[in-house]
Amino acid sequence: MHEQVGGPKAARAEATRPPMGWNSWDSYGTTVTETEVLANARLLATHDGGALAAAGWDTVVVDIQWYEPTARAGGYNDGAPLLFDEHGFLQPVPARFPSSAGGRGFAPLATAVHDLGLRFGIHLMRGIARRAVEADLPVPGTPYRTGEIADRASTCPWNSDCYGLRHDHPGAQAWLDAMVDHVVGWGVDFLKVDDMLAPYHRDAVEALSLAVRRAEERHGRRVVVSLSPGTELSLAHLEHLREHADMWRVSDDLWDRWPDVEAQLGRMARWAPHSGPGGWADADMLPLGRVGVRAERGEPRHSLLSTAERRTMLSLWCLARSPLFVGGDLPTSDDATLADLAHAGVLEVARRSGGGRELLREGERGAETVVWGAATDDGATRWAGVFSTAPDARRVRVPAASAGLPGSPGSVVDVWSGEAMPLLPASAATGGDTVLDVEVPAHGVRLLRLDPSPAA
Template identity: 45%
Template sequence: MSYLRNLLCGSALAWVGAVAAQAQPAAPRADFHQWAPSPPMGWNSWDCYGPTVTEAETRANADYMARHLKASGWEYVVVDIRWYVGNDTAHGYNEKNPDWNLDQYGRFVPAPNRFPSAAGGKGFKPLADYLHAKGLKFGIHLMRGVPVVAVQRRLPIKGTRLTAADIYTKDGQCQWLHDMYTVVPTRPGAQAYYNSLFELYASWGVDFVKIDDLSEPYHAGEIELIRRAIDRTGRKIVFSMSPGETPLADARHAQQHANMWRTVGDFWDSWEQLKEHFAVCARWAPYIMAGAWPDADMLPLGRLGIRAERGDDRQSRFTPDEQRTLMTLWSIFRSPLMFGGDLPSTDAATLALLTNPRVLAVHKASTHNRQLFRRGDLVGWVADDPRTGDKFLALFNAQDQEQAPASAAALAGPPISREVWQAPLDVDIAGAQKLYLVVRGGADGTAWDHADWLNPVLTDGVGKTLDLTTLPWRTASAGWGQATVGKSVSGGPLRVAGQTYAAGIGTHANSLIEYDVPAGYPRFRATVGLDQAAAGQNTGGTFQALVFTQSPLLPAPADSVRVPVALAELGLAGGATVQDLWSGQTLGAVSDEFAPYVRRHGAGFYRLVRRRLP
């Protein structure tokens, strides 16, 4: 009986302690929106180093920022995902035998083999101090929830008699990384757990936190726990939610709890993805608010992929025109600017993109930012200068070389989706000198169109075959990542409907792979399927595979076109003087219409100064 009484008393005390911790009111403080009055600007390690960045690499990027970018407003240095795993790997997380680093309260701490200054329980404080001494700010990435390993070890929640096992559920666990379990917001101890996290990170001097698997799908309960925990610390920690697209239905909630939230999934150096941003930014423009910023994701510019999740060590695949389009759209949309390239490797042209004072002034202080028009693939955005009444105008030419219709293909496969995972293809290509493998997206509203060409072969029809993966392609494109022989576009094995394939090509809609066809092979055979990497991360993913023997592209449009704008549309019926923001040149006066030529995939960015009447 005494044992039972003691057990009940202990449980009651634990409950009371946990409730008291949850009920503790946040200290009165200034509105968190004041911590990010303009969109944050900084560097994030993800695009270069994936989950493997080191302290030396972080310091090198911080040193470059302090020397070359700080004067232009760049200030955050953010260590992205899994800094607490000592043996993580590039091109895919190590979930087999991760070397966890966490404290006695189940809170992750930096891996000292990667961040030596963290040894001896110092955490990230020495690294944060290093950045602060340079006038910069320090940020880290976190996964939503409570560590699985903390639950398994039943580690205590600081300030309570509860453990991690008392606040978790497996429901809603992240599908693409299994480090964490969901925290049940209504459980005793849930708020205390998040409070303890941010107590620790505030003590290190963290200024920015990017929390993943939080906004798509949207976890309102945990978002509110995080907001209260940050406020309770008394430290101005900017709160960024990831990934996206955040549901539009939750936009107001996001504004009330976070400083920035993602509008898309991971964005890489793909024109297909960049072009999609015109529609995304137009959707989110009404929700731009000082201190609460829709986030179009990082800037994949400069040197990327050193040890990243997507692709190999490379310079950004964006052309110079596309790079200017990216910076122009992000600036007039006022997205946070988080540079993804390796800063010490930055060339002069990229540095000029990042430090143009006239463009950054629009990003920092313009108002009423909105899409003015979209005429097919010609797009106009406008914003106001609140100090002068001038107008900022961004014009984009997003025209592409049009695709030939599916009816022109030698073979058009069936739609591939979760209902039809894969399909065999067998097509006569007799007499063809070219073979084009094409994947087109299914327009289901998601970007998870990971496609695999499995066991692709050329055959003479009677037994002789040639494995297509042994031939070099002439060109290969992918809408996300890059086409890869022997691997999916995500970097994992080629895996469709539970089966792994050794031979094949992983790619992503929209994709075009071109081969020269050797003589003597009049047929092409393959199986095309939706890769498991897409199935594990989203509910969508549809595409169509097509085989062409003639170019699947129609003749290209002109290199540049006029994009006319009536000044009356801008409220400048009396005329204006135009300045080119990228070059700084004054282009002269216009009366009724401004109609510059804009290059294909390029952008023009202008200040229109209202003509003053004498």
């Protein structure tokens, strides 16, 4: 097995808030271009005077198959021709990323994104390109060749680009170290690495982490490591994930369908108590705004989620402190979605809260009331999310204490609207409890903030 020196995340500064940004997958699948990446980066940096970037949306990620010349919308090409250099390191397709021509890779695009004050990320698959293995190329700095270090029996079930690596072979870590160093040298700040968790490839997770640590030390720059997909991911892997990654998916791909959002209420109830600066449980990208432009699934469309469902998603992700990566094409997205993404009061929950967790769940499936709570470290400010999975609007009464709010809560405000929320005082009619009495939209939420003192 490869070397472990002091733990791969030793001496790395831990982020105090979840990573945030834009990812090309929901809109463009495997086909995004340099022009489209830069258009989304510029919107992040400049929209509404820079409100999105100022709110923390600071990372731009080019998703899968930027190295595939024949990439198409709606799936993958089996046995696709991939671009790679003399060491088997994947290279961007110049027809889609013109600035990469002449062997420059993503360095010019990363510089352009950095010049906007943003961070730059790319997607990688676990392992090494099959065609690079077949070419039997030299592994830099070793006597080994790519044909020796591949595990041809270890393949991704949904994408044929790569073989796994033989992590018991010394050439495998040497090749991975050199490859990661190469892409970090382009200016990459964020690596989304796929086919890592379903099944759970413990050896690949450790090898990647070590390679990233070494690249960070060489280049003097922090690199965020994101692992996916999270299909049936177990909490049994929690400590290993915390040691070797910054964020990890807890589900398969999520799309703009209410059942996908509803399912995350349960998943994040399991994972949120364990999410924080040591590592972030990822509820997946936000399919909001204009999605499906040339994506894997669906026709070009604005997100099929209603306003209430969109706000349920954003409220849950923030209470659970999930990473926030929007997948819609921002320049062609609607103003209402962009405004919700920049909502300072909602994003404050992700930035300042801790201890987010499910407090109450009752009712039949498809018509449940689910209550979440979170608070600042000193408990001075508290938040409660009152969610309804019912298909119609309904009135919900919840004891304030059941929502994590003290008996004399003071001023309670709906975060989305800024509206002061009346409370029913303790009485015989309320069973002796102060009660939240709120109208919740269909598939909606009331995200409430308790101010530390009563309103004047």
